Amino acid sequence: MTNMDTFTALALQITCHGVNQASDRQEARSLMQKTIHRLGQQIAASLAFIGADCRLIVLPEYFLTGFPMGESLSAWAEKACIEMDGVEYETLGKIAQKQSIFLAGNAYELDPNFPGLYFQTCFVIDPSGNIVLRYRRLNSMFAPTPHDVWDKYLDCYGWEGVFPVAKTAIGNLAAIASDEILFPEVARCLALRGAELFIHPTSEVYSGERSPKDSAKIARAVENMAYLVSTNTAGIVNTAIPSASANGGSKIIDYRGLILSETGSGESMATFAEIDLAALRRYRRRPGLKNLLSRQRLDLYIETYRQSRVYPVNTMLNQNVDCQHFRQTQQETIERLSEQRII
Template sequence: MAVIATDSFRTLALQVTCHAVNQARDHQEARSLMQKTIDRLAQQIAASIAFIGPDCRLVVLPEYFLTGFPLAESLTVWAEKACLEIAGPEYEALGQIAQEKNIFLAGNAYELDRNFPKLYFQACFVIDPSGSVVLRYRRLNSMFAPTPHDVWERYLDCYGLDGVFPVAKTAIGNLAALASEEILYPEVARCLAMRGAEIFLHSTSEVYGQARSPKEAAKITRAVENMAYVISANTAGIANSPIPAASVDGGSKIIDYRGLVLAETGAGESMAAFAEIDLAALRQYRRRPGLNNLLSRQRFELYADSYRQSHFYPANTMLDGEVDRKHFIQTQQATIERLAKLGVI
């Protein structure tokens, strides 16, 4: 199906329940649970587009919507139980949804990579209306999961820096992804904006409430400082998990390049967070001289040496492959102690 470029379309941050696979007895049962989730999504996406209209071209799903997150599982067990193959049946099934509804479908999943056989990565993806994955971003900051930074030298050899910070230039604009708490890391969004990102797709699973949290503030800040849209899709709780189901429920939203919240939903499964994306207005805003054009006023040379000379969380700590889960907290503790001795923190 031909993908026609457009300057204006609607997008949906689809808030759905995550059905965890932690209690699945084996690989086969976990895959069955994932397929049931995909079947539910196909119906929910079709019904949502029927309500919103055929100009809904982009649907963003929450973080790890197929599986939940690992609890006591080792890296090996979680890789076998919950991680997707790059060209596996789950991506194929999601691609069929994108094809049938003529949409760009974005989401987040744990993913295997043959270049790193003992590890997995948490990946954000975008599937275009042809069913092809046109963007694959691996989360760079994670507390308890491997990241490209943990195998940095080898990862760069495989994918290069543009593979670390990918931007998909599509018929509906330049798309980039941020995973969950990475909304709190301005450098990630900035590196994507440097490569032309216009729309940040933020798959998350987070606490939501009446009080504005740091993540809520960060979503608006990332939009304003990068003059970009932020589409943030949160879970509607996590089922089949020992964690109370509604702990991460609600607040999916769409924020424009001025920091205005265009749509926001409360708790529970919902398609209420949909809004228009006006690419022509965004591009005009970015090309208008003046005080508010923050991108054109950036002086990156001012900061480059400070970043180059600073070493906080170390790279390449997982080059030898699988580690015990205690590795993550131990590495962080060692980093804190080192920075304290240096008087940095």
């Protein structure tokens, strides 16, 4: 595919079908394949409506499986996590190939370098069917992250594997997972590596009122002068939680913080908009007050970050833990920050 200055992006808001009630790995895999089959039909129909210039489709957070609800780390890994070269990626790659699109999403993924753990992974598949971006969520309340096994993770993947940016025919793509939109450092690190468009798979409460996450989405786009495509779930079914708890509000925001497209609740392909990379690049190279990237004085903040220790590193590197580990570590962190009179 030749480089494109303009194209259409789609935040495809679909229902998440949880696998929590599946009896075993085989049944869970069958449910995932049904989701992918249904997704293939929805993508084809959406493209027929939107037009041939739609080149990026972003799916919601954990669209294949839902999220763990009381399952142990080992049980969720066995039931709901996919392999890095698994059949699920292969099948999604065939959809991307057939439709000549970049297909982005989020899944729980196993990594042979870290047996017994899994990572919540944002991915981008290119029109040839290959994975060109694999970003592991760095801030999570209840799932392992690279930070929890930091030393070994850096040995395996280096800094480029921690903050990856894919240079593609539709610009420099990066991913931010779910409520990481509330952590400005993640987006800034990606922007400083050249990211022009943030992919944001999420599953969050939507009420029509501007939420902290919605405010953060606009802020991340403005302060990094980048597009943001945020796709929410259209509800989560086959779990114990009310199905519409995380339903609606997918949106596309431009580098000025303008909401180009937004939709309400339910399954929808209505959130699509033109991405104008040429305009973005002109904006980034124009001197003035609004050129926030060029005005960053990062040296001002280095010592504060270097001297500060909040959430501890490597807490899962050399030990087996259960789900209580996450709450316990956070509680200990809060107590330490209180003792230091930070909070």
